Amino acid sequence: MSEHAGWPIAGTGAVSAIGRSPAEIFDSLCTGTSGLHPMRGFERSYYTGDRLYEIDDRGGAGDVPGRATAFLLDAIAQALAEAGLDERLGDIPVLVGTGLRELRSVELWARGGVPYSAGELHFGTALRERFGATMTHTISNACSASLYALSMGTDLLAAGAETVVVAGVDAVTESMVGIADRLQSVAPDTVRPFDRNRMGTILGEGASAVVLRRTEDPGRPGPGRVRGVAVNCDAHHTTAPDAGSIAAAIRDAHRRAAATPEDIGLVMLHGTGTHANDAAEARAIRAVFGPAPEKALMTAMKSMTGHTSGASGLHSLIVALRAMADGLVPPTLGLDEPIEEAGEFRIVRDTAAPADLALAQVNAFGFGGVNAVALVAGRR
């Protein structure tokens, strides 16, 4: 099978601050429900910015280890169930993209009182225990990790694998929140993607998973197809993104899917709400789509989930599948005055917009200049 036809997606799963399934998350996004909340797991008085997009699962008694692992297992189990796949995975590859691994558990261990072992740092140990999976890979590729893992998954299918599970996961670490708090002179009030008055990003958490097949089960049509995934690296600067390199990744994704900008009905923006990301992302899109893309609607879901880091790329992809199935694009919150570079983009604001969509582009860019862009088609 050529990559142009696309790899069938047989199941999806997701958890985030605004829902415990893809359907719940999509409904929250469409009704403009934000997951921003006073921080639950950390000591609020330590921080200027004391709100996060956390999953409320701790039960009120301080922080607990192993949360990222629990999110991951939840999302994968959902995806397997939708795909009708047995939970005993054996040698079916499971590729997990993550920014922060189980580093929150390491922090709790370092402060004393919580036992921890090196084997829990990567997710293979829990995946073996829960699903009997042995072909497991934890890829720590910052904020593009789950789309990077998706590219690796499609390469395994191209090399002959029948089924691949791809997932993304992150739980907020206190070290990352702390260093951001230290570096920001004013803490952002919320995530405002592509707004002139954006003040930076705020971390969220969650997990996302898809089951990919080499061939579709005719009796079980899935929600869509992965048409192509491009990955590259700026090799330029750890935190300053390179618009030229991002544009190259977008063009490569289009080439892999044999698509043109005119074919794309929806762009799921990376849209972190930082000055550097949103400006570079807008410039890269302009370079490929032109300054005023006529067809593509765009949206930035981090305005409601926060920056779910390693999980975010697949979060966006799963939302794109829902948007194409329901003919509805969730809005971007907090976007009052678009930045000049995105002034003529059709970014959905305020309320969800009905649209007939067949093909979506998903952007994910990470610390260190790791870029990943996926094209995904809806069920047709």
Next chain:
Amino acid sequence: MSAVVTGVGLAVPGAPAATDLTTHTAEGAAPVDPAARIGKKGLRYLDQATRLALCAARDALNAAGLMTGDARLTATGGGAPAVAAELLVPAESVAVVVSSNFGNLDSVCEVATTIAADGGTRLLSPVYAPRLSSNVTASEVAIRFGLRGPNLMVCNGPTSGLDAVHWATVLLSGGRARHVLVVGAEPANDVVRRLTGHEHPLDGAAALVLETPAAAAERDAPVLAGLDGYVRTGGLAGCISALGGVPRAWLAPRYAPADVLPGVPRHDLEDRWGPASGALGVLQCAAAVGHFAAGGSGPVYAVAGTDTDDAVAGLVLTAPGGVVTGNGVGRA
């Protein structure tokens, strides 16, 4: 034959050359001095695993003939660094795959404990910011040498180094890169000692350049070993049986029972160099290159992980002669 090794670089105390990996030990060896190896400039704000990775990576790129120059930093600030080196192939054609489990743990723990001790973030040093993301080593390697292909950070437990080599071969066979720099790096520090319970973990890095046989032949690059037959299974016995056949030598994981591959010469690198975690698999491949360079025959198995870990990974390495004639000696 999925890929060939065309360059090796080491930053291992007591092992200047790949042939030393199965004959010397770290005992009494002086630590690697990254500043002496690759210049002091630009190292100050990097974590130890990244410093070691840069040294090993530079040597591997030079050895493979992908780059000339010592890659010392000549100027910093603003955009990409100015480096005393020239890449001899297109930047987009070189991917980077780094394996490390413990690289940034000390930075994460330092920041988290400082916040708790001070009751706030006031005392945090901004230099820690980049180190809190686990992919800092892979991205710093790409930035220093200007490598713009796919960039992967593999943090996959005891098998991570062999897994990284596997993903390099996937990038090659999928056409995403023509050359892949693979690095395994681990630091020795108090956090790692506490977590692993070992007093002398490896403080070092190993690097390989992998290419398709065609890309290597086109450049007239030296072929040091061939790679074939990666497996990742639930246990040691299953791994050895999946690799098939009998190797001429094997790079064994710790605590491998004596009745596994009886009579086959075995090398337990962690016995010589200390627990190597994510660096082990890459170090094993470098040791296999040393084995072939010293006239040893193939195939050689590299195996990482034990029955108490989530999985055991194995890789077949073939002698360079076998690669050239393409006789597929590795698989039974």
